[in-house]
Amino acid sequence: MQEEIKTRGWEMQRVCYTEFVYVEYNDCNGFTYEDPEYGLGFGTECRKVGKWEPVERCHDELVYVQEPWYPGPGEGGGNGGGNGGYVPIPPEGGTQPMTAPNARKIFSGDLTEEQWKKLENMLKKIINDCMGEGLYKELSKIFNSNNKISFNFSDKEKGAKYSPINNVITFNPNMESGTLLHEMMHAYQYKQKNDVDIWRNQTINSEIESHYTQYLYYCRDTVSYNESDWIKGKIRGDKRMLSTEKLEYYIDKKGNFYGDSINFEIYWDYTLLNCFKTYPGYENYKYTPYEDRMVNFNNLRKITENCI
Ligand SMILES: [Zn+2]
Numbered sequence: 676m677q678e679e680i681k682t683r684g685w686e687m688q689r690v691c692y693t694e695f696v697y698v699e700y701n702d703c704n705g706f707t708y709e710d711p712e713y714g715l716g717f718g719t720e721c722r723k724v725g726k727w728e729p730v731e732r733c734h735d736e737l738v739y740v741q742e743p744w745y746p747g748p749g750e751g752g753g754n755g756g757g758n759g760g761y762v763p764i765p766p767e768g769g770t771q772p773m774t775a776p777n778a779r780k781i782f783s784g785d786l787t788e789e790q791w792k793k794l795e796n797m798l799k800k801i802i803n804d805c806m807g808e809g810l811y812k813e814l815s816k817i818f819n820s821n822n823k824i825s826f827n828f829s830d831k832e833k834g835a836k837y838s839p840i841n842n843v844i845t846f847n848p849n850m851e852s853g854t855l856l857h858e859m860m861h862a863y864q865y866k867q868k869n870d871v872d873i874w875r876n877q878t879i880n881s882e883i884e885s886h887y888t889q890y891l892y893y894c895r896d897t898v899s900y901n902e903s904d905w906i907k908g909k910i911r912g913d914k915r916m917l918s919t920e921k922l923e924y925y926i927d928k929k930g931n932f933y934g935d936s937i938n939f940e941i942y943w944d945y946t947l948l949n950c951f952k953t954y955p956g957y958e959n960y961k962y963t964p965y966e967d968r969m970v971n972f973n974n975l976r977k978i979t980e981n982c983i
Contacts, residue, residue, distance in 0.1 A: 809978035879962035930975035
């Protein structure tokens with residue numbers, strides 16, 4: 676028996692996202708000069724400098740919420756049914772490979788064939804990494820046939836975000852696999868407690884773990900660190916990236932502590948937390964001060980259990 680086609684149709688949803696806007700301002704420096712004819716003079720030299728600033732934007736959006744149907748292994752053939760949205764073409768006789776099998780396993784969405792391929796390619800890079808594979812396997816246990824992460828490519832989203840309430844990843848098409856890994860990590864973190872209030876109280880904790888996981892992913896050979904979203908953040912002086920990288924002096928690639936605990940505490944409280952709590956857009960995020968800071972890397976340890 677084929678599964679029931681779940682079609683929820685169009686729903687109005689409140690969509691919020693962080694947009695980075697480029698702001699130009701005049702950077703003026705006073706200077707003195709000596710003119711051979713007129714003597715000492717003063718002036719002001721200005722130059723235009725710019726920086727990216729995050730702005731939180733929200734609007735109501737009509738979202739097509741649909742669970743795409745496709746046959747499970749061995750079911751083959753069948754009729755996907757038509758409801759106006761995109762319905763993936765079921766493989767004939769169950770022998771043709773399904774487009775984007777890894778992506779369709781945990782994600783649902785009204786994506787074009789091209790978008791499914793793009794998502795699948797990013798996922799392949801992630802699964803090619805031991806830690807990424809661990810995360811994907813854990814997500815596969817949570818998100819499957821009836822309960823998947825809704826995935827939405829959107830140019831309006833300047834980066835990417837995971838919304839736990841409606842279980843949606845919104846993703847700018849220009850972002851790459853490391854950013855996808857970051858958002859997948861948020862989905863995994865949220866599901867550990869599955870409680871919005873707990874999630875809100877430890878947003879900073881989750882961000883630290885997700886950022887570090889993302890950084891570790893770039894440090895491995897499967898992706899080029901120099902072309903990553905991460906390095907773009909570093910270049911524009913993003914203090915989240917700059918402060919996260921120093922975690923590697925204290926936390927290894929499997930989320931275990933090594934190093935000097937006094938220095939670690941000083942760095943955690945005065946550098947890392949400070950950078951995250953004051954990051955524009957994160958000011959209202961909450962932090963739960965666990966006595967054992969290693970609690971913050973529980974998920975990283977779990978997804979790297981089988982890695983060297
Ligand atoms: Zn995040």
